[in-house]
Amino acid sequence: MTASLPEADPVKPDPYAALRFPEFRSYLGMRFFFTLAYQMQAVIIGFHVYHLTKDPLALGLVGLCEAIPAICIALYGGYVADKSEKRGLLLKVFSGVFVCSAIMLAATTQWAHQFIPVNRIVTVMYAMVFGMGIARGFFSPATFSLMAQILPKSHYPNASTWNSSSWQAASILGPAAGGLIYGFAGITATYSVILSLILVSLICIFFLKRHPPAFVPQQPVLKSLSEGVVFVFRNKMMLGAMSLDLFSVFFGGAVALLPVFANDILKVGSEGLGLMRASASLGAVLTMFAMTRFSPMNKPWRNLLIAVAGFGTSIICYGLSRNFYLTLFFLFLEGSFDSISVIIRSTIMQLLTPDEMRGRVSAVNSMFIGSSNEIGAFESGLTARLMRTVPAVVFGGSMTIAIAGITWWKTRALTSLSLEDLNNTPTEKKKL
Secondary structure (H helix, E strand, O other), X not given: OOOOOOOOOOOOOOOOOHHHOHHHHHHHHHHHHHHHHHHHHHHHHHHHHHHHHXXXXXXXXXXXXXXXXXHHHXXXXXXXXXXXXXXXXXXXXXXXXXXXXXXXXXXXXXXXXHHOOHHHHHHHHHHHHHHHHHHHHHHHHHHHHHHHHHOOHHHHHHHHHHHHHHHHHHHHHHHHHHHHHHHHHOHHHHHHHHHHHHHHHXXXXXXXXXXXXXXXXXXXXXXXXXXHHHHHHHOHHHHHHHHHHHHHHHHOOHHHHHHHHHHHHOOOHHHHHHHHHHHHHHHHHHHHHHHOOOOOOOOHHHHHHHHHHHHHHHHHHHHHOOOHHHHHHHHHHHHHHHHHHHHHHHHHHHHHOOHHHHHHHHHHHHHHHHXXXXXXXXHHHHHHHHHOHHHHHHHHHHHHHHHHHHHHHHOHXXXXXXXXXXXXXXXXXXXX
């Protein structure tokens, strides 16, 4: 069992409470540099594949190649995370990502483009994205479980805010840096930077302590996996939050079509694409920093529904815009609304999940939420092929608003609950 951590002072709120733990700072560094590399890679893969194929469906296939293995391996990844020492598991995961990125670097060199057919280069890109999807199936449960081991429970809301803010800060720099480096130095130079950032994130892992896993009863693997699924489906608020995000992001995954807007509609190139991707992340991180002082957890379920509806509205506006700067503004709003929902969902997850089930519950969450972005990217690419790009974006935003409305109608009893209601509910009775 892990050593008990000191509880926070309940009288004097501290917006920097989680950052006062050195191990949490190392955890944030690991997440920041890995996310920075991941976001750079995501933006240049999409733009490069679209540049090679000129097919919006190809953008959707990139997301699908990552979502399929992530979904298929998620439950087993959660089981492994619950029974494993997290530091060692993360070292293996990051090493696998490094190898996949190195192969993609080789596939984008001038030599590869000179001697290898375009369709084979695209196939290699898809295969490496598939490999990264496998790694992600272990990464999400491991990091979710690790955060609970390095902080006391009273710091979870504050830690979730800083964790999400770190992710969003990297998401601002990643797309912008990826687009700019790609535009001025080429894709090979960009991948060289990505590999360097992944290496830095690996170094950060060595500053984490080895925490023994929480006790998990010895039982058959399938029974252990089913416990995580059963726990989520018996918890009304947790299941509702996951389902809401799954369907809203499925229909609102229009960010995958940004390369089409940048290249064909707004005609701003890879540099403009980087700014478009960074604009949404800028809105997210600024909102998250504001929420370190003004928490959205006073009425979490009500605020979550409002944020999702705002997310859908901003998508519609971005799809209809023909002005680059106006598009940046709507993407900024999209990121702001999305950040609110991210913090609320992550705090709900941390508060309602028992320590010994964090890996498996996170795996279920990854199946609902983590892969909904990639599945949503495929849906957006497919509808863009069938309906054209702008109608596909407007359709996705409209469906997101509809999902928020239906969810509100079905879960009105949850809108009055506060963060104190969640904190004061015993773990074994959290069937909200």
